[in-house]
Structures are given as C-alpha cells and as structure tokens.
Amino acid sequence: MTTTTPTSAAGPAGATGPTFRAPTASDGPAMWDLARASGLDENSPYAYVMWGEYHAGTSVVAVDDDGDLVGFVMGFRVPAAPETVFVWQVATSEACRGQGIAARLLDSLVERTGAEAVEATVTPGNDPSAALFRGLGKRHGKRVEETPLFAEDLFPGDHEAEVRFRIPVGTP
Numbered sequence: 022m023t024t025t026t027p028t029s030a031a032g033p034a035g036a037t038g039p040t041f042r043a044p045t046a047s048d049g050p051a052m053w054d055l056a057r058a059s060g061l062d063e064n065s066p067y068a069y070v071m072w073g074e075y076h077a078g079t080s081v082v083a084v085d086d087d088g089d090l091v092g093f094v095m096g097f098r099v100p101a102a103p104e105t106v107f108v109w110q111v112a113t114s115e116a117c118r119g120q121g122i123a124a125r126l127l128d129s130l131v132e133r134t135g136a137e138a139v140e141a142t143v144t145p146g147n148d149p150s151a152a153l154f155r156g157l158g159k160r161h162g163k164r165v166e167e168t169p170l171f172a173e174d175l176f177p178g179d180h181e182a183e184v185r186f187r188i189p190v191g192t193p
C-alpha cells in the first residue's frame with residue numbers, strides 16, 4: 022500500500038514541524054543539494070530527479086513552512102523481496118538535525134509502504150546513521166541484524182566497508 026497524502030508532525034513546544042510527503046521530480050535538485058551538503062556519495066543530479074519520478078512511492082521528503090526541503094529518505098523495493106524496502110540515502114539539513122526528523126522520515130516510509138522490513142548499509146564510522154536505524158528497530162521492539170555486506174576493496178578510492186542493517190518492522 023502506498024499513500025501520498027502529506028502529513029505534518031508537531032515540532033518542539035508549539036512550533037509546527039515539517040510536512041512529510043512523497044517526492045516529485047521537482048524535488049530532485051534540492052535532494053541533490055542536500056545529499057552533497059551532507060557529505061554523501063556524489064551522484065548525478067539526474068539520479069535524484071529520476072528518483073522523484075520513479076521511486077516516489079518508496080521515498081519521503083520533509084518540507085518546512087517556507088517550502089524548503091529539510092530532509093529526505095530515498096528507497097526502493099528489493100526486486101527479489103518486495104516486502105523489503107532498501108534505503109539508499111537519508112539526510113536531514115544540518116540546522117535541523119537531532120530533532121527526530123530522520124526518525125520521522127523512516128516512520129513515514131514504513132507507514133506509506135507497509136514494508137515488513139527495512140534494509141540499509143551503514144559505514145562503521147557513521148554513528149548518527151547507525152543510531153537512526155537502531156532507533157527504528159527499538160520503536161518496533163525488534164532486534165536489528167547487522168552483517169558485513171560490501172568490503173572496502175569493492176570501491177575505488179577512499180571508501181569504508183558497508184555493513185547491512187536489516188530492521189524487521191512488520192507485525193510478527
């Protein structure tokens with residue numbers, strides 16, 4: 022099941038939190054900007070425009086009251102196991118971090134997709150990312166499986182190994 026209805030989430034003390042909605046192709050440039058500003062792997066602008074068009078049902082953006090994009094999560098259904106959503110990238114703007122926006126992006130993704138499991142890969146040095154996915158497991162009362170997936174030597178240049186996080190989020 023996929024829903025595209027925008028939802029809002031209350032922020033701290035009386036403030037209105039961002040609105041969460043499915044992306045469109047027009048969100049691509051802002052997602053690309055945020056990915057680059059967040060130190061994520063460099064991908065082409067095309068990838069983000071394409072994602073907004075073709076993977077909107079498995080992605081969510083957070084937009085503030087001014088209409089500015091302050092976070093996104095981009096995912097796809099694993100072709101051989103479509104009940105599993107793989108999160109390719111997730112980021113929030115630096116000024117908005119630590120306010121639960123990334124956690125709410127993941128919660129919104131799970132709700133919109135009805136996924137039974139979420140998978141992502143995390144580099145061992147990325148504590149905020151590991152905490153984000155462990156937190157998703159905690160909210161669902163599930164143990165997060167963490168297993169080595171992509172070795173360092175698969176990547177050209179300076180790139181850490183990637184550990185697969187699998188978080189069961191469906192009902193038992």
Ligand SMILES: CC(C)(COP(=O)(O)OP(=O)(O)OC[C@H]1O[C@@H](n2cnc3c(N)ncnc32)[C@H](O)[C@@H]1OP(=O)(O)O)[C@@H](O)C(=O)NCCC(=O)NCCS
Nearest residue numbers: 059111112113118119120121122123124149150152153156
């Ligand atoms: C990872 C990232 C998306 C987290 O965004 P955020 O909006 O700050 O996250 P939240 O406020 O929702 O916090 C989620 C969890 O992470 C924890 N966390 C957030 N920042 C943290 C930090 N710097 N160190 C340790 N834990 C941290 C929070 O305590 C929370 O844990 P909890 O659920 O147990 O309470 C953000 O730091 C980011 O954009 N980083 C750069 C891009 C990146 O590395 N993305 C992940 C790889 S694709």
